[in-house]
Amino acid sequence: MRQVEGKVEILRKKNLGRTPVPIDGKRVLIVKLRYIGDTLSIIPVIDNIKRNAKGAEIDVMVNKGTEEVLIHQPGIARLWPYDRHAAKRSALGSITYHVQLLRQLRGRRYDVVMDFTHGDRASFLCYLTGSPFRISYLNSSRLAKTLMNHFISAEASEMHIVDYQLEALKPFGMNHFRRKIDLHIPAPVQEKVDRLLGGKGVSAGLKVAIHPGARGTLRQWPPERFAEIARRLQSENGADILLVGGPSESALVESVEQGLRSPALFKSTQLGLLEMACLFSRCRIFVGNDSAPAHLAAAAGCPTLTLFGPTFPKMWQPLSDRGEVIFKNVDCCGCRQEECIRPGRSCMQMIEVEEVWAKVLNMLS
Template identity: 35%
Template sequence: MQNAPFPLRNVEMGCDADRFELDDAMMFRNILIIKLRHIGDVLLSTPVLRGLREAYPDARLTMLVNRGTEGVLAHNPDLNEVLCLEKGSWQAQLTFVHMLKGRRFDAVIDLTDGDRSAIISLATRSPVRIGFNAEHRWRGLLYSQVAKPRPMDQHRVEYDLCALRALGLDPKPGLPAVFVSPAEEQVAEDWLAQAGLVSGQGAAPLVWLQPGARYSLKVWPPDRFAQLADRLVDRFGCRILLGGDQREREVAELVARKARCGPIVVAGKFTLLQFAALVKRCALFIGNDGGAMHIAAAMGTPVVALFGPTYPQRWGPRGGPVQVIYKGLDCRACYHPTCLRGDDSCMQQIGVDEVYGVASRMLEHAIARAEHE
């Protein structure tokens, strides 16, 4: 069990997979990449896009993702097109798959590790279909080649890059990337000015707290976020922003009511990339495991990541300075849909003092860096 926060390090990428001849791989001109997961998963797959663009500078790269995750790929220079898989009738689904078949992709790289995406991969009729099959299910038969990462508990960035090794490529380890437009940067600047939170020297440092998460088992108690906010404001005179999407606004408002420091609730007010522009201007991000955490790290913002039932060695944020607080409990017995540990659950074991200590050190460093810039 790990009772102390630890920094995440890049690990050497290992893959076991037969390869295509590189001369054959160079023939690829129209490639489909599939990632039917959540925002953080899509972001962690962006080093694959960089590797493909470097290997095939003239190829058309199309990415298929779930509706609602496409924002993280906006302005990505390595992609020509982003397609969204809609939730609809079977007829609509079949029409969409028929459209994919008509695109005549000469290679499909499925990064999803799921049955539905494997079926879509086969339906494209592409002669080259690379995918994962960690669960050793029947879907492995639908690919022309199964990528085999090793070890299986390596970080997801390296795991996904193993798909490129099956194409005969030797991708470099990379960091997830989010690209923000000047328009989104301006939205952030305008809002900060209107809120009286002007950035720059002499301004109070901004700390972004993300108290919500997609799954309740990943949520640190709201009253502890409130206590943390008050203690950070008392010591550093910082301003607290409480973030999240519209579904997480309720928990953000709950934290605001419990805190005496007057945090600003911004949950649900900004698009994904407007959030990225805002969090880039923050001295620190503190939050539960989720897509916002990954975006903050990718933007270079120092991150304190609170992990419970998921493994930071595989799903930890990559990018700027990161400290993970993780208790290392084995959650396989009760991860979903409920936890059997009650007050001894992994998130309950993370104390305010522990998070405050880590956050204070990181905030001190961030403030010192800002003063010397």
């Protein structure tokens, strides 16, 4: 066991010696089988390897449906979308899918594999790549401790997820990191978004994006409160409102628009991920729940006001130097319940309209 930078240590089953392990010219696979915001969070890992490891070749595996945010990112040699539906279709279908996938992965002959998923499935895939150097975290699953062979000990609850993941690069001699999530949005996407806005995308005027949805109702602020914020922005600030959501959030978006003083300048639940990020880049501020669009807005350079419920912003808030959060740190925060144990007074319901309005005005001033 060797101490690295005071608070982080790498525990290993094989002795790596006292000097950093070089990965210049090595082939590296990064695995993160989670959600859209999680996929965005590995961009700094990719960028820092590319900046510090000369000639390193970086492949990335993420869940299918999240890969769009990485398609145009520089520094990625090959992108592997992991198809969860194909993997679970049937016993035979799962075996067939994984055999074909692993044959291709093993053909890449990875020197290093890094798993940022914290799940058994990802650990199993990493192990079967045949890579001799497989990195995970000490707080990963029991199976990961068997299948992986080098472990990083870091306190996830004490740092942002981006910093937590960058700690895995320290054994390779990297200690000074660039934390920014540089999301590349190609020109055709920007042109399409400006057409969708009817030429108003780059025009003057206050534009505010609002996303009322989230993954799970416990993370959603009441839609009528979003409508109240939007209505005030229209009445008192002359703002144009842009309402966005995912394909399953049409009713939620409609309910917010019904409470507006006038129709939204733009409304959609069918945007691609990069289109949504580009849309946010045309806005003065984003207001929404702790969900993927908030992370897309921050990555696109839009100031964000994110409302947090049962998740901790210290680790998960959108990475931005122009971001604000509102968070009620109730004693049951961190729960994974489907139904709140505080009916009528959930952590999201505790966030008042006046509190959000004050933050919005401060960010616009």
